[in-house]
Amino acid sequence: xxxxxxxxxxxxxxxxxxxxxxxxxxxxxxxxxxxxxxxxxxxxxxxxxxxxxxxxxxxxxxxxxxxxxxxxxxxxxxxxxxxxxxxxxxxxxxxxxxxxxxxxxxxxxxxxxxxxxxxxxxxxxxxxxxxxxxxxxxxxxxxxxxxx
Amino acid sequence: xxxxxxxxxxxxxxxxxxxxxxxxxxxxxxxxxxxxxxxxxxxxxxxxxxxxxxxxxxxxxxxxxxxxxxxxxxxxxxxxxxxxxxxxxxxxxxxxxxxxxxxxxxxxxxxxxxxxxxxxxxxxxxxxxxxxxxx
Numbered sequence: 001x002x003x004x005x006x007x008x009x010x011x012x013x014x015x016x017x018x019x020x021x022x023x024x025x026x027x028x029x030x031x032x033x034x035x036x037x038x039x040x041x042x043x044x045x046x047x048x049x050x051x052x053x054x055x056x057x058x059x060x061x062x063x064x065x066x067x068x069x070x071x072x073x074x075x076x077x078x079x080x081x082x083x084x085x086x087x088x089x090x091x092x093x094x095x096x097x098x099x100x101x102x103x104x105x106x107x108x109x110x111x112x113x114x115x116x117x118x119x120x121x122x123x124x125x126x127x128x129x130x131x132x133x134x135x136x137x138x139x140x141x142x143x144x145x146x147x148x
Numbered sequence: 149x150x151x152x153x154x155x156x157x158x159x160x161x162x163x164x165x166x167x168x169x170x171x172x173x174x175x176x177x178x179x180x181x182x183x184x185x186x187x188x189x190x191x192x193x194x195x196x197x198x199x200x201x202x203x204x205x206x207x208x209x210x211x212x213x214x215x216x217x218x219x220x221x222x223x224x225x226x227x228x229x230x231x232x233x234x235x236x237x238x239x240x241x242x243x244x245x246x247x248x249x250x251x252x253x254x255x256x257x258x259x260x261x262x263x264x265x266x267x268x269x270x271x272x273x274x275x276x277x278x279x280x281x282x283x
Binding site for chain 2: 038088
């Protein structure tokens with residue numbers, strides 16, 4: 001079954017707010033080999049003008065995941081998760097994520113394309129803070145391999 | 149900062165990824181797909197071995213740029229294509245190499261292009277970081 005073309009343009013409901021914890025930021029930083037004091041030391045982060053430790057640039061993927069889960073759980077998408085590979089990823093930043101942020105994600109399917117027997121699904125996840133201000137947009141291209 | 153020229157190499161580095169790195173990233177990110185830590189599962193779906201999470205490779209590849217900026221700039225955009233899997237050997241792991249060069253200078257935004265390779269093969273395509281540098 002191919003991906004449902006009517007998925008293009010669909011906007012999913014906002015995810016539950018995600019509270020970014022200081023230890024989570026440190027844990028993620030260690031996992032991606034981020035060694036800057038800004039990622040680990042709240043004092044260093046405050047001296048640099050941030051409210052608390054700064055998450056590495058790809059941390060937004062943790063928040064994006066909740067949006068993608070809604071997409072993959074929707075019953076009428078035609079998406080077979082077992083055939084999905086991650087083709088491309090992009091982040092567009094307004095500001096870095098810092099510990100203490102409470103973030104909500106809204107996922108929009110911006111494009112469905114067929115290419116060489118594969119379906120390419122572009123999902124754009126806009127992540128905002130508790131004041132409603134944009135923090136980062138995470139864009140994924142998911143490739144659903146054809147069955148041939 | 150204004151003396152950057154297109155093509156100039158800014159920084160390079162290497163990271164050794166082991167199975168430990170993958171388990172640690174799985175826990176930190178919440179991506180527990182077993183192809184990232186179980187040889188039997190990886191083999192059963194036709195993969196050449198246990199693979200690093202694409203997002204782990206993407207995450208570590210930008211760190212040399214962050215270190216080079218040293219707080220003198222802000223990220224505007226960071227994007228990659230996942231072109232080839234990074235196979236992580238159960239014993240020796242794999243060394244991932246990253247080189248960052250100036251790709252373009254566009255008014256107040258500098259594009260930095262990353263070359264990311266593992267086992268002598270490029271693993272990320274069109275890996276570009278756009279930064280706003282402060283003087």
